[in-house]
Structures are given as structure tokens and as C-alpha cells.
Amino acid sequence: xxxxxxxxxxxxxxxxxxxxxxxxxxxxxxxxxxxxxxxxxxxxxxxxxxxxxxxxxxxxxxxxxxxxxxxxxxxxxxxxxxxxxxxxxxxxxxxxxxxxxxxxxxxxxxxxxxxxxxxxxxxxxxxxxxxxxxxxxxxxxxxxxxxxxxxxxxxxxxxxxxxxxxxxxxxxxxxxxxxxxxxxxxxxxxxxxxxxxxxxxxxxxxxxxxxxxxxxxxxxxxxxxxxxxxxxxxxxxxxxxxxxxxxxxxxxxxxxxxxxxxxxxxxxxxxxxxxxxxxxxxxxxxxxxxxxxxxxxxxxxxxxxxxxxxxxxxxxxxxxxxxxxxxxxxxxxxxxxxxxxxxxxxxxxxxxxxxxxxxxxxxxxx
Numbered sequence: 001x002x003x004x005x006x007x008x009x010x011x012x013x014x015x016x017x018x019x020x021x022x023x024x025x026x027x028x029x030x031x032x033x034x035x036x037x038x039x040x041x042x043x044x045x046x047x048x049x050x051x052x053x054x055x056x057x058x059x060x061x062x063x064x065x066x067x068x069x070x071x072x073x074x075x076x077x078x079x080x081x082x083x084x085x086x087x088x089x090x091x092x093x094x095x096x097x098x099x100x101x102x103x104x105x106x107x108x109x110x111x112x113x114x115x116x117x118x119x120x121x122x123x124x125x126x127x128x129x130x131x132x133x134x135x136x137x138x139x140x141x142x143x144x145x146x147x148x149x150x151x152x153x154x155x156x157x158x159x160x161x162x163x164x165x166x167x168x169x170x171x172x173x174x175x176x177x178x179x180x181x182x183x184x185x186x187x188x189x190x191x192x193x194x195x196x197x198x199x200x201x202x203x204x205x206x207x208x209x210x211x212x213x214x215x216x217x218x219x220x221x222x223x224x225x226x227x228x229x230x231x232x233x234x235x236x237x238x239x240x241x242x243x244x245x246x247x248x249x250x251x252x253x254x255x256x257x258x259x260x261x262x263x264x265x266x267x268x269x270x271x272x273x274x275x276x277x278x279x280x281x282x283x284x285x286x287x288x289x290x291x292x293x294x295x296x297x298x299x300x301x302x303x304x305x306x307x308x309x310x311x312x313x314x315x316x317x318x319x320x321x322x323x324x325x326x327x328x329x330x331x332x333x334x335x336x337x338x339x340x341x342x343x344x345x346x347x348x349x350x351x352x353x354x355x356x357x358x359x360x361x362x363x364x365x366x
Contacts, residue, residue: 003056003067003104004048011071012045014080015097022084033132037094040125044101047122055111058150059103064139067100092135099136102126103143110151219301226294233287240280243273 019038022028028035059065074093083090105119126133126140133140 095136099139236284
């Protein structure tokens with residue numbers, strides 16, 4: 001029962017002709033109910049042409065909302081002239097012509113929110129003038145009261161909301177799971193406490209691991225510093241080589257081009273060039289000293305990292321080690337905790353006590 005069929009538009013055209021004829025022959029005030037009802041009917045054809053009626057499912061299945069059948073029956077009972085002359089028949093025709101599309105438009109409003117504004121004016125007329133309807137009031141009442149329920153019921157059955165009863169079962173399962181967790185909580189708490197004790201006991205074991213890690217981080221920084229120092233040293237060395245090489249090349253070019261007489265002018269440049277070479281030589285020597293200093297520091301860090309591999313529980317074993325090999329342990333402490341010096345000639349004499357350190361390592365292994 002499509003509302004946008006050609007038959008529907010023919011009936012609407014016939015109705016418009018009748019109401020225009022009625023308004024021409026009868027005196028109707030502008031604010032009167034029939035005059036306003038006529039204005040709404042004149043909008044029907046334009047509204048039907050501008051919206052999609054495919055979403056209308058419930059109203060389209062109700063026989064009393066079959067526009068073609070219901071309006072055809074009215075036209076079969078009275079002629080166009082009788083509609084104009086008889087006000088009751090005229091009002092009955094207008095009310096049915098208005099009320100049947102009203103049901104379609106209300107369902108569209110419920111299903112498509114974006115069309116609500118477009119259809120609001122038409123539908124509000126039926127809502128606020130319901131008391132004036134004498135013949136099609138039941139259609140308006142159904143569209144306003146029962147139709148929303150039917151649409152909501154259909155949406156409910158097509159959605160997952162009907163599965164909400166399963167939530168209670170899920171809640172029961174969750175409560176059982178929570179009870180299980182509470183039962184096992186005390187046991188797991190005891191396990192955690194035991195693990196905490198074990199971790200506390202093993203904490204001191206990693207003292208030297210962390211110390212070794214600190215030496216490793218410092219060693220990596222020194223590696224980066226060594227690269228920078230070497231780059232600076234190499235640059236000064238390259239400049240020191242390039243200066244005399246440039247002078248030699250210039251002399252050869254003057255000789256080959258026959259400008260030997262200009263060689264005497266180089267004597268004026270001898271002092272500045274010599275001074276520049278001495279300055280560059282000085283900075284080259286300084287750069288070399290920096291490189292050796294960083295290498296010396298890296299060597300000391302490597303020795304400390306190697307020694308940290310042998311003693312893991314220093315805090316607990318220090319007293320025992322002192323008793324077994326006091327001299328060797330003191331050498332070990334001097335190496336680990338002595339400051340890192342910047343040059344080879346200032347490294348502490350503790351590096352000479354490796355024999356005592358070897359004895360200390362043997363004690364640790366035992």
C-alpha cells in the first residue's frame with residue numbers, strides 16, 4: 001500500500017479541486033478549522049515527493065491506512081458536487097485525506113530523526129486539533145498513541161536488548177569468581193610475603209652488579225669522549241701536515257712556472273708560518289695528551305668492571321675476607337673505590353699489588 005503511487009496523486013488532485021471549489025463558493029474564515037485543514041492537505045503532495053517512504057512498515061500493513069481504498073470508498077459514496085454542498089461530507093473527506101498520510105509521517109518521524117523537523121508542522125496540526133476531528137479521530141489517536149509503542153516493540157525484538165536477562169547469569173558467575181579470588185587471596189598473600197623475604201635476602205647479592213653497571217655507564221661516556229678527543233687531535237695533526245705541504249707545493253708551482261724571483265718573498269712568510277706551526281704543534285700535543293688521559297681512565301674502568309665479577313656479596317663477606325687476607329682485600333678496596341686519575345703517571349701504586357689481589361680471588365673462590 002504505497003502512499004506515493006500514481007493513484008494516490010490522482011486522488012490528491014481530485015481532493016484539491018474539491019476544496020478549492022469549496023473555498024470559492026463558501027465563506028470560510030482564515031482561522032477556521034476547515035481553512036487550516038485545507039492548508040495542511042495542500043502540503044501532502046509536496047511532502048510525499050520529498051521523503052523516502054520505504055521505512056514505513058507498520059502503517060503500510062494496516063487496512064484503514066490504505067489511502068487508495070479508503071478515499072475511493074468516500075468518492076464512491078458522494079460526487080464532487082455533493083462534497084461541496086454538504087459540509088459534513090466535505091469535512092469527512094478532508095479529515096481522512098489528512099489523517100491517513102498523518103500515520104505514515106508519524107512513523108517516518110519515529111524512524112528517521114533527521115526528518116522530524118520537516119514533518120513537525122504537519123503532524124503538530126493533528127496533535128493540537130484532535131478535538132476538532134469528528135470522523136478520522138481514531139486514525140490520529142492510533143498514530144499518536146499506539147504507533148510509537150509498535151515501533152519501539154519492533155526495535156526491541158530486532159535488537160540485543162532482549163538478551164538483557166542473560167546479565168543476571170553473568171553477574172552470578174562474576175560473584176562466584178570473586179568468591180574464589182577471596183578464598184585464594186590469603187594463600188597468595190603468604191606466597192608474596194615469602195617472595196619478599198627471599199628478595200630481601202638476595203638484595204645484597206646485586207650490590208656489585210649495580211656498581212658494575214655504574215662503571216659500565218661511565219665507561220660508555222668515556223668512549224664517546226675518546227672519539228671526540230681523537231677527532232680534535234686528528235684535525236690538528238692534519239693542519240700541522242698541510243701547512244708545510246702547502247708551502248712546498250707553492251714553491252714547486254713557482255719554479256715550474258718560471259717565477260723563481262718571487263721565491264724571495266717567502267722569506268717574509270717564514271716567521272708567521274713557523275709561529276703558526278708551533279701553535280698547531282702545541283695544540284696537537286695537548287690533544288694527544290687528552291686522548292691518552294681518556295684511554296688511561298677507560299683502562300681503570302675496565303679493571304674495576306672485571307674485579308666486580310668476582311665479589312657479589314661485599315657487604316656480608318667483607319669482614320670474613322678481611323680476616324682471611326687483610327692485605328689483599330685492602331688492595332681490592334683501593335682499586336674499586338680509589339678515584340679515577342687523568343694520566344698514566346698518576347695512577348695509584350695499587351696496580352702493582354696484583355699478586356695480593358690474585359690471592360684474594362683465590363680466597364673468594366674457595
